[in-house]
Amino acid sequence: MRLIETNLFREIHEQDVVIGRFLNDAAPAVEKLVAAMRSQGVDHVVIAARGTSDNAARYAQYVLGAFNGLQVALATPSLFSLYDRPITFGNALVLGISQSGQSPDIVSVLAAAQAQGKLTAAITNNPTSPLAQQADHVIALQTGDEKAVAATKTYTTSLAAIALLSATLANDDARLAELHTVPAAITQTLTLNDTIGTLAPRYRYMQHCVVIGRGFNYATAFEMALKMKELSYSIVEPYSSADFLHGPFAILNEGFPVFIIAPNGQLTDELATFAAQVGARSAETIVISDVAALLDAATIPLKLSASLPEWLSPFTTIVAGQLFAMHLADVRGFDVDAPRAIRKVTETN
């Protein structure tokens, strides 16, 4: 099958439309959740999620932290599902994120929270799923069926749900307006498809690499790494630039590929310094950015064709990452719709 005819290709390329629809439809559900958070005086958030959805949760840590002052904890589902030692939640919103809404361990976290009378919510593409049924509030992603095994549009729409929640909770009309520019920026980013298709063969025989992101794009590093693993079977490790310097930096050698997610923002200087440190080890830096200085210093610059405020940049940076993972898998002759050994719905305990 030609790449352009695959579900993955189509689903990556419809993300602008899907997110536009979500932003038009989801406000009422989000406003109801915000009202409940206010009336219950929620002072922190606990998120239960796995895989791609866990990366959306990482985005929530930064967005809800930076703009709403909320500490976000990632739940440890096995305490609920395997150890039967549920947490006693404080004044928390307990939020489940799951495309399918099926995984028993995620559902068990919300069940425990509900039994304790805590506020619960679900972000899911399946509003009749067990997860949705367990939640007081459901934010439906409405992306339509996601047929490729690797999640793409459900990931970015989950980011949209989190961004919408944050801006609504902060009553921040300026940020809401910024959020509505995301679909057009994605449309523009998708024009990178051919550039990335031309670049991918260079990495045909790459066995392993690391992906670096920090702050709002810490999530992007994890999600790009996951897509590359799922689709191209490379060994890919995501890191914050700070964590990478605490030990793992030792693995670098000449030509070691280091992908750096570095859109314009608060971290530009930090990541420029980091890229220079990596370059000094003769590693290969592949920089996804809209900052000329960073692109100029890269072994391989990958220039973003649209710029967004930093807090929204994970929408465009991950589109570049998805395209790269897809083309890399394609260049390797792999089935991008159905990676070996994994399925769309993974039920774990």
Add this chain to the structure above:
Amino acid sequence: MRLIETNLFREIHEQDVVIGRFLNDAAPAVEKLVAAMRSQGVDHVVIAARGTSDNAARYAQYVLGAFNGLQVALATPSLFSLYDRPITFGNALVLGISQSGQSPDIVSVLAAAQAQGKLTAAITNNPTSPLAQQADHVIALQTGDEKAVAATKTYTTSLAAIALLSATLANDDARLAELHTVPAAITQTLTLNDTIGTLAPRYRYMQHCVVIGRGFNYATAFEMALKMKELSYSIVEPYSSADFLHGPFAILNEGFPVFIIAPNGQLTDELATFAAQVGARSAETIVISDVAALLDAATIPLKLSASLPEWLSPFTTIVAGQLFAMHLADVRGFDVDAPRAIRKVTETN
């Protein structure tokens, strides 16, 4: 230099003595912290840490969750240090863990918490460090100088600090007594040194692998992976068995090395199923366990020579992991005391 004369070898082998000393000396400081947690009605915990200390924080997530019902969040230091958007903490204990107590980003989290009047504590090997000065309560590890760049005794002693905090907070004399059996179990585990030294050459040319752990030993998977990266420069990715099934499972191929941390406990069945799934992909399973059935099914069984209650098993499983990482580096001819490109104290913003 002969391996036996290195700082790393000595520091790994003195962990029993060091932890014994810590457990004898640290109770008063921990009791004061517990009294403060009770009087302030702390209902969740936020931990700021990086590298090895972050893995100790992962242990805290399970121990304080399972036995004290406390949700533990890992802080996002960049919100404090780079974005200048500190979290508004709820009723949290904000805990910094750092061997050196030097990293500005970790210190900045505690500074913000203290400015908000929240309860703060530090677990550190340097009780006069900036981190210690920023904390209301200091639990000093007292391991003596750690000279090897890769942290070993400060990691396990940080685990001891967390275990002691948990048992003291729960007023649980039975668990306190169990904790005091740890030094002897480590002494016994250290007898694996020769076995592991004999095994290591098999992995001389291994380029990458994954390390799987879950529950209490999720931390062990991360810490063993980090030691292998720091010391042997392999690409090593840690996973919970559940997360690994959500996507990354696709990377497995014939002979792919999968280290599985599986001491006896609540997760034995889960991990047996997981090991069988991995085996069905013709991957190589290296199982660190004291469970005969799991060891029998492994490609390479690594039998723990001491058994501890599951919540304490991370003390012995990581000793096996440290020994493996050290011998692997030695077999590769690397300097185990001073890995390339990294230093003992990493100051990140």
